[in-house]
Each structure stands twice: as structure tokens, then as C-alpha cells.
Amino acid sequence: MNYMPGTASLIQDIDKKHLVLLRDGRTLIGYLRSIDQFANLVLHQTVERIHVGKKYGDIPRGIFVVRGENVVLLGEIDLEKESDTLLQQVSIEEILEEQRVEQQAKQESERLKVQALKERGLCVPRADTLDEY
């Protein structure tokens, strides 16, 4: 990127710690080891981080190969700043439990919403979890 003005390339990001957000909503953190022209990524010592409210939990995953089209965004993690976070790390079990509770609450509110709309004669087309179009 430095000598190619107006362009972006991942070459400079190799071997650095990155946070990768995927299209299905997962957040991966790992060392970017290899890329290709489609921005497929090889992540090393990857950790899947689940956030619920102010808490988060890390699940170690090992090596990830991510197909480029599934990446929403990715960014380098500043290792010095990484530790100053207001978020509280908890164990995996706890965070999975929190996630389940949050999911349930969301489904419940969605259900109520759909019911309320139905009573008023309106229907909202169900958004498919698999993408846009």
C-alpha cells in the first residue's frame, strides 16, 4: 500500500495480529499468515471471540483458512492497546450461556413483534439468514 497510492493490499499485514469479522457475524482473532489475490486468509492461533454485552469469551480454534468473499472487514490489532479494554473476559461456558440467553430474548421479542403485526393485518417477509438479494 505504501508505494501504490490509492490502493489497498494485505501484503503489509502479513504476520500481524488481526481481527476479522465474517459475514455470518463471527469474530476471529489471529495472526495473518498468508493471503492470495482473492483475499482468502490463513489465520494462525485463531481465537473466536464472542461478545455479549460487556463480556466476552475466547474459544481457541487453531488454524483457519477463510474464503475471501466471507470477510466483512478486518483490521490489525494494536498489541499495546489490546489490553486496555473495558470489556470483561469470562470463561467459555459462561459466555456461551450468555449468548444463548441473549438469543432467546431476541427470538422472543421477534415473535411478539410478528404477532403484533399479524394482529394488525400486516406481514413482514422473513429475512433469510443466508443473505441479502
Place this chain on the structure above:
Amino acid sequence: MSPNISCPQQPLAMHFGPMSPSLDPALFFSPSASGQLNLSVPNRLTQLHPQHQRILTQRQQQSISSGKLWSPKVDSNAGLMTSKEKDWVIKVEMIQLQSENMDDDYYYQMYYHRLEQRQAEEELLGWRNRQEPPKLVTPFIQKVETYNSVVRIAGSLGQVAVSTCYSPRRAIDAVHHALVEEATGSHRLRALHKIEKLFLQLLEVEEMQRKMSLAAEEQEQKSQEAERIYQALKIRACSSEEEAEDEFLQLLCVQKGKKLTARLLPHLSPEQAEKILLTITHHLPFLMKKDVLDEASISSRAGASQAVSFPSAPAAGAPYMSRQLGEVWCWPLCPPRPWDGAGAVPGQRVSDPCSPLCPVQSLPLLYSPLNKVVGRMTFSKLIEVLQEMSRPLPESPELPITMALKNQFGISLLYSLLSHGEKLLSSDTPLEPCSGDFETWTDVVFLVARELSQVPKASLVEPLFLPSNLLSLFCRYLDKQTVHHLEAKME
């Protein structure tokens, strides 16, 4: 036992990777760019947001000043990607950046033109010393012009898919053969389709214009293309009164149709341009009325204005926007205005141009090119156009001129016509008028003066441009008092 195996179970242990072995930039990149940058630390500050840039430089300075060393803990897993592989990826990316035509690269190239222009200006003003914006130099690699995605091997029964970096997934030549069936569909849909099609043709004409090397055959080609678009517009003779049926007028009702016409006018011959002007003036009341209506509200075509239906209580089973059976409600080409629920009374049309609730008028788009057309017209042609504007209308007691005075485009066009007439009359060039022209001219001038004085100042709209010779025009025909009165009005 073997101490060299590092324990993998440390997801939280932060290894500080060293800088990856960077490749020699000189191999690929512009020498001028590398000259100004500090080569020891890859300067990635070129394209960052200025705020970000500041933060990074500050941090760099801090770390240097505090004597903190980059801790060189060796990352044993680094270097998975060899420099050869990195070079290869960079090469592919560079190839992808090569582009000859503007279509692929319009925004980037425009951005760079403007950046260079701005820097040249600033340099001229002496603000900075000559700093060339870093240029992207791509390696000259012959791009394969034609690429068969599918290879037929002689004597084989099928096709072999060839994938390259341009299209890795194109397995077969799937060509879109479906012809858009234009016969069906509402008037409005057809008009929108037509506008899009003609716009693409217009872009090609403009592209030709841009590339013009003044070669004769290219000029010829360009005018042919422009002619084609003009024919497609199907501008009918002004005798036709049925405005809902006139295709050209339907195009003009859409903002993009107006833009199309405005951009096409410079490429047409004077006769064609004048014909367009005549048509627009002939149907001016219709166009002005349509222009003020919000485009987003149109859900069916009946020629007359439509009121927006605000469903105050959603009927059971009815969707949010009312739909006509068999009609498709298509999004307007311009973004819909946000409805101010507090201010707008449901069903009421806001036509006051000064109100923030009033939809934006798009007729003024046509003013500038039409102004140029007017400036080239002969006197007789001018009279013909003015006659259209003074023709009384069957449905309305108002004259087109009076309606024009209350519309920004209308009044600007009127002033432009009068100004040109005055210019022709006061110049020495022979006019070659037809019989009755001068009488019509004086009649029109008196008519305009009368309407101007009668229309209350509050309804008069400010024109886009007020020509300076209008007052002298009025002075010639009217007495001083009237002229002063009109002057006060026109201010």
C-alpha cells in the same frame, strides 16, 4: 523432551512478530515515489486519513523518544509466505489495477485528476512547493484482450472450462439472451426503461466527444450516434395535444429524462435542438405542473395530477403503499423526499418552492442548454417560440406566459427569449423576418409587460438569471412610469 516444540495451548500469549521481510519496492514501483519516502521504515502514511496519520506519527515519535525498542522476540511461525509468493500476489493485484477505459475506473481517475488540479492550483498560489501526488505505476503486462472462458477441443464432445484470475468461476458462456419485452408494462415503466437505454447511448456519445481527435470520421460517427438518440426520442410535431400519449413528454416528466435531454442538446444540430425547444415551450404548462409534483407519489398514469394517499388507518390486509392491480410501483429515480409528518397535511400538495417540504424542481436542469440554443436562434424562429407561449390554453384562463412567471424555469426561459430578441433587434445584423414577425414581437412584449405588472410580486419567482437588456427592451415600447414599475417587480 524436545524443548523446541512450543506449547500450542497459549492462545493468550502475545507474540510480538517482527516486521515481515519486506520486498524490494524498487522492483515494482515508481522511482519518483520511493525517492521521497524513508525507505528504512515502510511509509504507510500515504493514504491514511489525516487524523490517523497524526496519531501514528505521534506514536512513532513517542516510542523513538522513550527509547523503547521493538522487542525482537522471534515469531517462529512468521515467514510462512515467502517473498516470492508475496511478489506474485502483488503482481496479480497490479495487473488488476491496469485499466484503459474510464468505465472501470471512473471514480479513481476523477479523484486523481482533481487532486492533481488542486495541487497545481495550490502550487500556483505559492502555497506549497511542487509536490507531485504519488502516481500509481503498474507494470506493463500485456493484458489478454479476448479471453475465451470456454475452450472447445476439436473433436471433443463438450467444453472445457478455462479459469483465469479475471474470472475464476466462469464455467460456461452463459449469455443473457432474454430480450426485454417492452410492449407490456405501464407507461411509466416503459418511459424509465427508455431513459436508461438512451442514457447509455448518451454516455457513449460523450465519451466520443471526450476522445475527439477532431478526425473527420469520428465527428461523423459521433453525430450519427447523437442522431440515433434523437430519433429514438420520437419528438412529435406540436400539433399533438394528448400529453399522456406523447413519449417524449413522458420522458421529460422524469428527472433523469430531463438530464438526458439537457446533456444531449449540445450534441444535436441546431434544427433538432430548436425542435426540442419548441416542443418544450408548447407543452410548458404541462411540464411546469408535472415538475412541481413529487415524483415519488405517482402510482398510476392518468395524465392529471395525482394526490398522495396517506393511509391514516391501515386497512386490514392492505400493504403500506397503495398499489394498483397489475401496476408495479417502481422507486423513483431520485430519492424520495422525507415526509415531515408534523408539517404536511395528508393529501395536500406542497407547491411553494421556498418550503422545505416542496419537492425539488428539475426543469431548471434544462435552462442552461436551452439558453444556449436560444442564443443561436434566428428572429423568425424566436417569434415562433414566443407565439407558443402566448397561445391561450383551452382548459385554463391563464396564459402560458402568466404561468411561466410563477415558475423558476418558465420565467428564466421567458427572459432568455426576450433578451435574445432584444439583442437581435439592437444589433446590426439583418434579421430576415417573415411577415407579421415584428407585430407579433411587439404584441408579445406588451403582453409580458402587462402580465408582469398584473401578477402580484409575491407570486413572481426569481429567475435563474436576469438578463441586463430587458429594461432597455421595455424602455423602447413602454412609458417611463410603467418601466419603473416593472423594474421594481423584477428585482
